Amino acid sequence: MAPTRGAEVGGRIILHRVPTGIGIVPVVDVTIESLRDGDEEAAHALAEQSFGPSRPYDPVAVSPPNSDTVAAYQGDTLVGRLKVLDSAQWFGGRSVSMGGIGGVVVAPEARGQRIAQRLLDEALHRMHADGRALSTLYPTTATLYRSRGYEFAGSYTVPALRVADADLDSAVRAEPITWDDARVRALYNRVSVRRNGWLDRTDYTWASVLQGFHKKDRPHYLYGMFREDDELVAVVGYTYQPVADPDPAGELFDIDVHMLFAADGAGFADALSFLARNGTTGRLLKLLYPIDELRLSVRHGQRVRSGVTLAWMSRLVDAPAAIAARGYLPDVDAEVHLAVHDPTLVANQGPHVLRVANGVGSLEPGGRAEAHIDCGDFASLYTGYADPGFLANAGRLAGAEPPDVDALRRAFAGPPPTIVDFF
Ligand SMILES: CC(C)(COP(=O)(O)OP(=O)(O)OC[C@H]1O[C@@H](n2cnc3c(N)ncnc32)[C@H](O)[C@@H]1OP(=O)(O)O)[C@@H](O)C(=O)NCCC(=O)NCCS
Structure with a gap:
């Protein structure tokens, strides 16, 4: 198949195959939008084709509203979709709002054209606009989700x-x-x-x-x-x-x-x-x-x-909101100057000061940017899945000194992160 390039034009993604010497394949126009009313059965069929046969389509089955399904269309044909579940997870004894991403699927004939990445980008921007703190999902490919700021964060x-x-x-x-x-x-x-x-x-x-x-x-x-x-x-x-x-x-x-x-x-x-x-x-x-x-x-x-x-895997959607929402052990007193890397949700990007005291956390822009961290690794620290010492040794907390590592370890200490629901 000819390689493709994607470009965004006025909110629409124009995908086109590049010249191959054999000929130029016509431009393919993909729009990213909410699932259109009446396309619920098509969305079910798309999932069945990729995840294997399940029960027949049931119009009254539990499913998020169409406005929470981000869809990709080529003209009137549904070629991809993902669902955003309105959810929340407990951390440190407090409920943190979470968008659960599920049912990510792109039609086989439309794969390899960055459609899944664009669906995720749209979902992330919507979640951020809605004030959602976190997002969590079960991956079948880590690379896709890492490219959008997720990292492993707990087990099932x-x-x-x-x-x-x-x-x-x-x-x-x-x-x-x-x-x-x-x-x-x-x-x-x-x-x-x-x-x-x-x-x-x-x-x-x-x-x-x-x-x-x-x-x-x-x-x-x-x-x-x-x-x-x-x-x-x-x-x-x-x-x-x-x-x-x-x-x-x-x-x-x-x-x-x-x-x-x-x-x-x-x-x-x-x-x-x-x-x-x-x-x-x-x-x-x-x-x-x-x-x-x-x-x-x-x-x-x-x-x-x-x-x-x-x-x-999880990612912080609104990093300051996520830090403020979770609970911390009451005797932790920590301050770390972080430089957060988040090219997808740029509101999280840049120097921030993380402070935890009296069971309350805050993340405020500014500070000395001493320890550099990717937003995915930040999520993995946040849930308590990644040990900061591991990240520092792996060069994933560049600039962190031993006191920073200890402070992060104390801040995010707690029971190992697990989930007993699948979505
Ligand atoms: C996974 C899936 C959604 C990707 O859709 P897509 O539109 O082809 O993906 P993109 O073109 O946006 O690719 C983005 C990244 O996804 C990952 N990816 C895509 N296909 C992959 C494959 N077959 N194996 C592993 N990773 C893959 C890669 O990291 C890729 O980036 P790269 O090309 O720079 O390495 C699609 O293959 C699919 O529907 N698969 C079946 C259902 C499924 O596994 N869904 C995910 C559930 S969590």
């Missing part, structure tokens, strides 16, 4: 454990519970606020969690674990996945645990012990849960298998 894991190994000898009191029971959300909120990275779930997030269960086309179960005083201390939601070669004497299915959250270690032990009651017929538990905590919690931690392990 689905470790596996033999069902029998989940038995923690807990005296469980389990009862079925319904999705609309207000105690389910209340417990999730109580648990997630202490987790760096977990979503501050909205109605939309809950609806898409439920949709995820239904997508499996298998019965799904939701149970609550209760204490003697009827306090709900853990919730587990799961489906059964039949194994390929079932053993009639047992091991008929694996258990996909799509949701598990517990008020404390005892609640977690209850939830695992409850799942271990499937020991006569179940083979593996596949738990959407931070792997390290699972390993630390079970008797034979060495038997926890890594299963699915994904990393999510």
Whole structure:
């Protein structure tokens, strides 16, 4: 295929193939705009072609409004799109507004023409204009997202454990519970606020969690674990996945645990012990849960298998807003003079002073520009995924002195960043 060049003309992207000696391919005109009404099914088909067959198009499926889908058109033909989910993540005990990028797709015949980059640029500028602090996504190509200021910033894991190994000898009191029971959300909120990275779930997030269960086309179960005083201390939601070669004497299915959250270690032990009651017929538990905590919690931690392990990427959309929004440990007192590199969202670019004191952070323009950092690495520090010492050693915090590294380490210290939702 002939190489292409892109240029922006009056808000429209004009893509044209350069002369090849064989002839000049006609100019292709691509516009970037919101998904047009009536094109929802085309957007679904485009995703299906790239991510593999899913359920048939369902007009009432949970999906963001068309105004939150950035689309690329060649004339009237949809050739690319991405969705921006209105979301938020907890950091340092405070909710930080986040645009979740999902369903990034470009039609195979239109690939390699910078359309994905342009979709991302448009989404980033829209998010910035909307006052969004952060953006997070699950990449299938890191290079595309790094080119737009994202960096790896946390993990999503689905470790596996033999069902029998989940038995923690807990005296469980389990009862079925319904999705609309207000105690389910209340417990999730109580648990997630202490987790760096977990979503501050909205109605939309809950609806898409439920949709995820239904997508499996298998019965799904939701149970609550209760204490003697009827306090709900853990919730587990799961489906059964039949194994390929079932053993009639047992091991008929694996258990996909799509949701598990517990008020404390005892609640977690209850939830695992409850799942271990499937020991006569179940083979593996596949738990959407931070792997390290699972390993630390079970008797034979060495038997926890890594299963699915994904990393999510983040970027600061509005760096000062992101720094102001998250929480910090109350005894941290830090000041670092940073020069931020952000060619895509230039409002973040340039010298800034990062200050953290009394649990509050600020990032103000100005200062001595002593340590240089790319906006992606800044996001990775922000979530607590990248250690500043690592970045300094790798030359990615050029100019930082050991006190700067220590100050950044203290500022962004906290639980390892994880997410238990996929988008
Ligand atoms: C990934 C995808 C959206 C890229 O769309 P595109 O319009 O062709 O991408 P662009 O032309 O804007 O390319 C930008 C960058 O994407 C990355 N990229 C594109 N195709 C890639 C591939 N096949 N493998 C790895 N990276 C790729 C590269 O970093 C590229 O920059 P470079 O050419 O300077 O190296 C497209 O290939 C696609 O729809 N793939 C299937 C679905 C998918 O994986 N979506 C992403 C989900 S997170």
